[in-house]
Amino acid sequence: MRVLPFLLVLALLGVVDPAPADAARSAGWDYEIRFDEGLRRADVRLCFRRFLPKRLVLGHDDAHGALDLTRRPGAAGLVRRGDGESYVPVGLRPGGCVVWSVDLDALARAGRWRKPASRVGRDLVFAPGALLLRPALWTSRMDVTVRFVLPEGTRPAVPWPLTRDGSYRLDRYALRLEGTIAVGRFEIERLDAAGARFDVAVLDAPHRASREGIRTWLSKAAGAVAQLSGRFPVDRTLVLVEPVPARTPAVIFGMAMRAGGPHLRLLLASTARDEELVGEWVAVHEMTHLGMAWNYDTEAWFQEGFVTYYQEILRGRAGLLSEQEVWQNLHDGFGRGRRSGGQRTLSRESRVMHRHHTYHRVYWAGAALALRLDVELRRRFPDRWCLDDLMQLWERMHGGTRGGPATGLALMRAADRRLRQALCVPLATAQLESAAFPDLERLYARLGVQVVGGRVVLRDDAPLASLRRAITAPKTAVSAAGR
Numbered sequence: 070m071r072v073l074p075f076l077l078v079l080a081l082l083g084v085v086d087p088a089p090a091d092a093a094r095s096a097g098w099d100y101e102i103r104f105d106e107g108l109r110r111a112d113v114r115l116c117f118r119r120f121l122p123k124r125l126v127l128g129h130d131d132a133h134g135a136l137d138l139t140r141r142p143g144a145a146g147l148v149r150r151g152d153g154e155s156y157v158p159v160g161l162r163p164g165g166c167v168v169w170s171v172d173l174d175a176l177a178r179a180g181r182w183r184k185p186a187s188r189v190g191r192d193l194v195f196a197p198g199a200l201l202l203r204p205a206l207w208t209s210r211m212d213v214t215v216r217f218v219l220p221e222g223t224r225p226a227v228p229w230p231l232t233r234d235g236s237y238r239l240d241r242y243a244l245r246l247e248g249t250i251a252v253g254r255f256e257i258e259r260l261d262a263a264g265a266r267f268d269v270a271v272l273d274a275p276h277r278a279s280r281e282g283i284r285t286w287l288s289k290a291a292g293a294v295a296q297l298s299g300r301f302p303v304d305r306t307l308v309l310v311e312p313v314p315a316r317t318p319a320v321i322f323g324m325a326m327r328a329g330g331p332h333l334r335l336l337l338a339s340t341a342r343d344e345e346l347v348g349e350w351v352a353v354h355e356m357t358h359l360g361m362a363w364n365y366d367t368e369a370w371f372q373e374g375f376v377t378y379y380q381e382i383l384r385g386r387a388g389l390l391s392e393q394e395v396w397q398n399l400h401d402g403f404g405r406g407r408r409s410g411g412q413r414t415l416s417r418e419s420r421v422m423h424r425h426h427t428y429h430r431v432y433w434a435g436a437a438l439a440l441r442l443d444v445e446l447r448r449r450f451p452d453r454w455c456l457d458d459l460m461q462l463w464e465r466m467h468g469g470t471r472g473g474p475a476t477g478l479a480l481m482r483a484a485d486r487r488l489r490q491a492l493c494v495p496l497a498t499a500q501l502e503s504a505a506f507p508d509l510e511r512l513y514a515r516l517g518v519q520v521v522g523g524r525v526v527l528r529d530d531a532p533l534a535s536l537r538r539a540i541t542a543p544k545t546a547v548s549a550a551g552r
C-alpha cells in the first residue's frame with residue numbers, strides 16, 4: 070500500500086508511466102482523434118502497447134489523398150509503400166506512436182458512390198476506416214481503444230462500447246468492415262422499443278418530420294422486426310438519421326452495418342411527414358439485416374433476398390400492411406425482378422450486381438426463394454418449422470460477427486442437417502444455377518393468390534390458404550416449436 074504514493078511521486082516527476090495499469094494491459098494500440106473547431110481537420114495519434122506493426126492499412130480506397138503524413142517531433146514517421154495500399158512506420162520503437170492528420174474537406178469530396186465522408190449541415194458523417202490507419206495484423210486478442218478530443222458542444226455517435234475511462238473499444242472488424250460514425254452538434258436520444266435500446270442521432274439538416282414522429286417510426290419498425298423471433302435481434306443499436314433534400318420516397322436509402330457494433334444509417338427525405346414514415350419499408354429492411362447471419366457480399370441473393378421477403382411479411386404481421394398489401398407488394402416486387410437482368414444465373418448475377426445494377430433481379434429472386442422455402446417448410450413440417458426458425462438458427466451460427474462470414478450454401482446445408490432432410494440445398498441450388506426468374510404461378514394457385522389485371526385478390530378456398538394466412542399472422546399465433 071506504501072508503494073502507491075511512491076509511484077505517484079515518480080509519475081509526477083515523469084519517471085514512470087503515469088498510468089501504471091497500462092503495463093498490465095494486453096497487446097494492442099490506442100487512437101486519439103483530435104478535431105479542430107470547424108471539424109475541418111482531424112489529428113490522429115496512434116500509440117502501440119507491446120506490439121509493433123510492420124504495416125498499416127487504410128479501410129477506404131478513396132481516402133489516401135486526404136492524409137497528411139508530415140513527421141512530427143516525438144513520433145515515428147510513416148511512409149506510403151509503392152503499392153499505394155499500405156504505410157510503413159519508420160523509427161517506431163516499443164511503446165511509440167505514429168501521427169498523421171486528415172483533411173476532412175478533402176475526405177468529404179473524395180469518392181463517388183461509396184463516399185468516405187459527407188457533411189450533413191454542420192455535422193460530419195464518415196467511415197472510421199477512412200480516417201484511422203490500422204495494423205494489417207489485428208487478431209481477436211488485441212486490445213484497441215479510441216479517444217475523441219472534440220470542440221465544445223460536439224459529440225461522437227459511434228456503435229462501439231464505451232470503456233470506464235471514457236474511451237471506446239474497437240473489435241477487429243470495427244475498421245475492416247464497412248461502418249459509419251458521426252461527430253457534431255446533434256443530441257443522442259435514447260429510444261427503448263421492442264425490448265431493445267436504440268441510440269438515435271438526427272443529424273443537422275432541415276427536415277419536416279418531428280422528433281416524436283421519428284421515434285414512432287423507429288419504434289414501429291423495431292416492433293415489426295421483433296415479429297421474426299419474438300425479440301429484436303440485438304440489444305443495442307446506433308441509428309444515424311440523415312435528413313437529405315428530397316421529396317419522395319419518405320426514406321431515400323438505408324444501410325445496416327455490423328462493424329464494431331450494430332448500427333444503421335437512414336437517409337430521411339427532408340419533406341417527409343410523420344404519417345409517411347410509419348410503416349415504410351426501409352427501416353424494417355435494415356433492422357432485419359441486424360438479425361441476419363453474416364454472409365459474403367457476393368451473395369446478395371441470400372442476405373438481400375431473404376431480408377426483402379421479410380420486409381413485407383413482418384410489416385404484415387405487425388399490422389402495418391394488410392394481408393392483401395403484403396402479397397401485392399411481393400407480387401409487384403417479383404415483377405420488377407423478372408424484368409431486370411436475366412442473362413446470367415442468379416449465382417453469377419449476385420456477384421456482378423453492382424456492376425450491372427441488376428438489384429431488382431437479385432433481391433427479388435432471392436425473396437422468391439425465401440417464399441418457396443417458407444411454404445415448403447410449413448407444408449412438410451406443420452406447426453414445427455418455418456423460415457423464421459431457420460433465420461434464428463443461422464443467426465445463432467453467424468449473427469453479428471460470430472463465426473465470421475458464411476457462404477449461403479453452407480447455411481443451407483446446416484439447415485438441412487437440422488431438418489434431417491434435403492430441402493434447402495436442392496431448392497437453393499436449382500435457383501442459383503438458373504438464369505430464369507422462378508415460375509411462381511403454381512405456388513400462387515395453391516396459396517390462393519390470384520392476380521386480376523395486376524391486382525392481387527386473396528382466395529380462402531385454395532388448398533394452402535390457411536398456410537398463407539399463417540405467414541402474416543402475428544408471431545404469438547404462429548407456433549415457434551421445432552427448435
Ligand SMILES: [Zn+2]
Nearest residue numbers: 354358373376
Ligand atoms: Zn438490404
